[in-house]
Amino acid sequence: NAGVTQTPKFQVLKTGQSMTLQCAQDMNHEYMSWYRQDPGMGLRLIHYSVGAGITDQGEVPNGYNVSRSTTEDFPLRLLSAAPSQTSVYFCASMENYGYTFGSGTRLTVV
Amino acid sequence: GNSVTQMEGPVTLSEEAFLTINCTYTATGYPSLFWYVQYPGEGLQLLLKATKADDKGSNKGFEATYRKETTSFHLEKGSVQVSDSAVYFCALTSETSGSRLTFGEGTQLTVNP
Numbered sequence: 001n002a003g004v005t006q007t008p009k010f011q012v013l014k015t016g017q018s019m020t021l022q023c024a025q026d027m028n029h030e031y032m033s034w035y036r037q038d039p040g041m042g043l044r045l046i047h048y049s050v051g052a053g054i055t056d057q058g059e060v061p062n063g064y065n066v067s068r069s070t071t072e073d074f075p076l077r078l079l080s081a082a083p084s085q086t087s088v089y090f091c092a093s094m095e096n097y098g099y100t101f102g103s104g105t106r107l108t109v110v
Numbered sequence: 111g112n113s114v115t116q117m118e119g120p121v122t123l124s125e126e127a128f129l130t131i132n133c134t135y136t137a138t139g140y141p142s143l144f145w146y147v148q149y150p151g152e153g154l155q156l157l158l159k160a161t162k163a164d165d166k167g168s169n170k171g172f173e174a175t176y177r178k179e180t181t182s183f184h185l186e187k188g189s190v191q192v193s194d195s196a197v198y199f200c201a202l203t204s205e206t207s208g209s210r211l212t213f214g215e216g217t218q219l220t221v222n223p
Contacts (some may be wrong), residue, residue, distance in 0.1 A: 035213075040215055042199060042215045043199070045210055055199070092211075094209055099156065102153050103151075104152075
């Protein structure tokens with residue numbers, strides 16, 4: 001099925017560990033983005049990309065890195081996990097203001 | 111900058127009750143407005159949208175009208191069902207924000223049989 005695929009669905013990290021959240025889409029959308037969802041705060045934009053090789057910061061980029069080597073993939077890297085990064089992370093792709101969201105990664109940092 | 115404010119939740123209703131979830135916005139330019147729904151354990155799905163003033167978006171019995179004069183986009187449904195229990199997000203994007211979506215805080219709706 002066409003859409004946005006995120007892996008893993010769940011992850012527990014220790015403070016200071018690093019990891020990569022994977023995101024892939026098969027709709028050939030140029031625009032992709034990462035959001036984090038926290039209770040009472042809606043979704044906040046972390047990083048986004050308007051095409052392969054182009055990335056930019058969103059509202060809450062600190063502690064996260066991204067790269068976009070292909071149109072399909074947009075991984076999110078946590079360099080040194082902190083408890084404040086405990087959240088649910090959503091990847092989305094967009095075309096003509098039609099957004100498609102992945103099912104999310106629930107990350108807990110202990 | 112852009113911002114979206116939703117009514118405080120959570121909201122609990124009985125089946126067949128009338129639903130209103132308020133949403134107001136601040137934006138530069140001419141925003142497009144959206145309602146997204148998130149069912150338990152899932153990602154966000156587009157529920158409806160409106161791209162210009164006085165447009166009405168509708169889907170699955172839900173409606174919302176883009177009111178430029180009151181900068182509002184309230185979500186309504188005449189008769190809710192248990193299956194409507196979910197979190198609802200109001201969101202906008204505008205030409206000054208590129209393709210970036212700005213979300214409200216989300217409203218948890220629980221419908222009891």
